[in-house]
Amino acid sequence: MTMKTVLNELHRASGGRMVSFAGWDMPVHYGSQMEEHHAVRKSAGMFDVSHMLVVDLAGERVRPFLQYLLANDVARLQTAGKALYSCMLNEQGGVIDDLIVYYFRDDAFRMVVNAGCADKDLAWIQQQAEPFAVTVTPRRDLAMIAIQGPQAREKTLPLFAPVLAEAAAKLSVFNATHSGDWCVARTGYTGEDGFEIMLPEAEAPAFWKALADAGVSPCGLGARDTLRLEAGMNLYGSDMDEQCSPLEAGLNWTLAWEPESRDFIGRKALEAKRNAVDNKRCVGLLLEGRGVLRNHQKLFADGVEIGEVTSGGFAPTLQRSIALARVNPDVGEICTVEIRGKHVPAKVVQPPFARKGKACINLEGE
Amino acid sequence: MSEVPNELKYCSSHEWVSSVDDGVVTIGITDHAQDQLGDLVFVELPETGQALELKGECAVVESVKAASDVYSPVSGEVAEINEALMDSPELVNEDPYGDGWLFKVRLADETELDNLLDADGYRAAADI
Numbered sequence: 001m002t003m004k005t006v007l008n009e010l011h012r013a014s015g016g017r018m019v020s021f022a023g024w025d026m027p028v029h030y031g032s033q034m035e036e037h038h039a040v041r042k043s044a045g046m047f048d049v050s051h052m053l054v055v056d057l058a059g060e061r062v063r064p065f066l067q068y069l070l071a072n073d074v075a076r077l078q079t080a081g082k083a084l085y086s087c088m089l090n091e092q093g094g095v096i097d098d099l100i101v102y103y104f105r106d107d108a109f110r111m112v113v114n115a116g117c118a119d120k121d122l123a124w125i126q127q128q129a130e131p132f133a134v135t136v137t138p139r140r141d142l143a144m145i146a147i148q149g150p151q152a153r154e155k156t157l158p159l160f161a162p163v164l165a166e167a168a169a170k171l172s173v174f175n176a177t178h179s180g181d182w183c184v185a186r187t188g189y190t191g192e193d194g195f196e197i198m199l200p201e202a203e204a205p206a207f208w209k210a211l212a213d214a215g216v217s218p219c220g221l222g223a224r225d226t227l228r229l230e231a232g233m234n235l236y237g238s239d240m241d242e243q244c245s246p247l248e249a250g251l252n253w254t255l256a257w258e259p260e261s262r263d264f265i266g267r268k269a270l271e272a273k274r275n276a277v278d279n280k281r282c283v284g285l286l287l288e289g290r291g292v293l294r295n296h297q298k299l300f301a302d303g304v305e306i307g308e309v310t311s312g313g314f315a316p317t318l319q320r321s322i323a324l325a326r327v328n329p330d331v332g333e334i335c336t337v338e339i340r341g342k343h344v345p346a347k348v349v350q351p352p353f354a355r356k357g358k359a360c361i362n363l364e365g366e
Numbered sequence: 367m368s369e370v371p372n373e374l375k376y377c378s379s380h381e382w383v384s385s386v387d388d389g390v391v392t393i394g395i396t397d398h399a400q401d402q403l404g405d406l407v408f409v410e411l412p413e414t415g416q417a418l419e420l421k422g423e424c425a426v427v428e429s430v431k432a433a434s435d436v437y438s439p440v441s442g443e444v445a446e447i448n449e450a451l452m453d454s455p456e457l458v459n460e461d462p463y464g465d466g467w468l469f470k471v472r473l474a475d476e477t478e479l480d481n482l483l484d485a486d487g488y489r490a491a492a493d494i
Contacts, residue, residue: 017404033430034405222404226430290452292408292428314407314430321408340410340426 005050022116024051033222044149045219051115054139065132073256077103089266094242143204152194191231191355232351250282284351289344293323317354368398376488403429
């Protein structure tokens with residue numbers, strides 16, 4: 001049974017090319033993925049992300065619960081509305097999911113998790129929450145719309161109710177505000193400024209239409225993927241999963257080791273590997289030769305296999321092919337990629353590739 | 367609605383073949399195929415002079431989404447390739463039956479053309 005978001009009919013009416021994604025019937029593009037990508041880098045685009053799951057957590061011991069559940073430390077969240085990106089690990093240190101957690105009050109936090117992981121996440125969270133007497137409430141009654149791009153905020157703010165508009169206008173990056181069941185966060189998955197808005201399903205279609213009337217371009221999952229890849233952001237299931245630890249997925253920065261006394265799920269397993277010299281590294285690749293980098297292509301240096309592409313594609317902002325890759329730690333500045341039997345040279349670079357409308361890496365040869 | 371010109375012949379694998387001009391045919395992918403693929407970003411073509419087998423893999427078209435093989439609808443030798451696609455693969459999206467042609471083949475056996483689909487046959491095969 002394919003699930004549909006409350007905006008499904010609007011997507012179809014706007015010419016959305018629908019595909020099945022994580023059990024949901026979602027638009028991959030509305031005509032041109034490339035134009036949608038450029039709209040977000042140059043003006044403003046909007047994404048229906050209602051397939052992602054909002055989970056509310058309530059109870060007196062929510063904070064200690066999340067300090068145990070998540071690899072990043074919610075002690076960092078001290079002002080209402082502050083958000084934090086974190087991995088949720090299993091005991092082996094593999095990534096169950098990556099998510100954003102919001103702090104509202106000492107007895108109320110919220111998480112937003114990936115659509116494809118929603119069921120297993122919910123089961124895991126509920127199981128872990130029991131000893132902490134934390135109430136776990138999935139909010140399938142909320143829709144979620146991301147508006148991204150240099151003009152995203154100015155086009156969106158006038159459409160809010162006055163009280164919400166005033167608070168949303170003052171938000172600093174990675175902070176949220178809410179009013180009733182509307183929650184506005186200055187977050188995103190594109191490398192551009194903008195908002196991610198959670199709102200009651202019944203109000204979402206009118207809001208989507210108002211955004212379209214304000215000149216915000218509807219964008220599909222295709223552009224969402226090329227934008228996040230250019231921004232150097234990991235995709236769960238491609239760049240990390242339950243078999244891969246954050247140490248080998250370029251997510252070390254999300255692991256809060258201090259204080260040492262904080263016991264979080266997966267900590268023991270990760271500590272054993274924390275300083276291992278053979279941990280793989282996550283790097284960026286810029287294809288120097290002709291072709292397109294794709295997931296699972298093999299990488300070589302001096303004829304020896306050194307890793308593989310975890311997510312690859314064409315970067316519309318750079319007009320070049322780029323990838324995130326997992327490689328041996330001693331990787332040099334170049335490698336070759338096996339594309340249909342041929343070895344094509346690629347430069348090893350530090351992501352992000354593009355953010356705020358511009359390239360962040362040198363596109364010229366050395 | 368995807369265009370399927372009546373004057374061309376087709377394969378169910380979404381290639382089109384022009385009528386014969388002095389033993390040579392032009393080959394491309396259909397409007398329906400480019401529409402399904404989305405924005406093309408890379409095209410890999412055979413080399414001029416290369417021998418092609420009937421239904422053999424001979425080119426690759428890559429969109430932002432995925433790579434897709436092109437199969438030769440005929441056997442023969444590559445007479446010419448569309449060099450413009452090296453820098454402008456989007457021509458295939460913009461004009462699949464014109465400037466977005468892929469390559470030309472000097473036919474080894476003209477009777478192979480009799481086995482190709484006409485426009486109605488392709489519409490039925492591609493369900494459009």
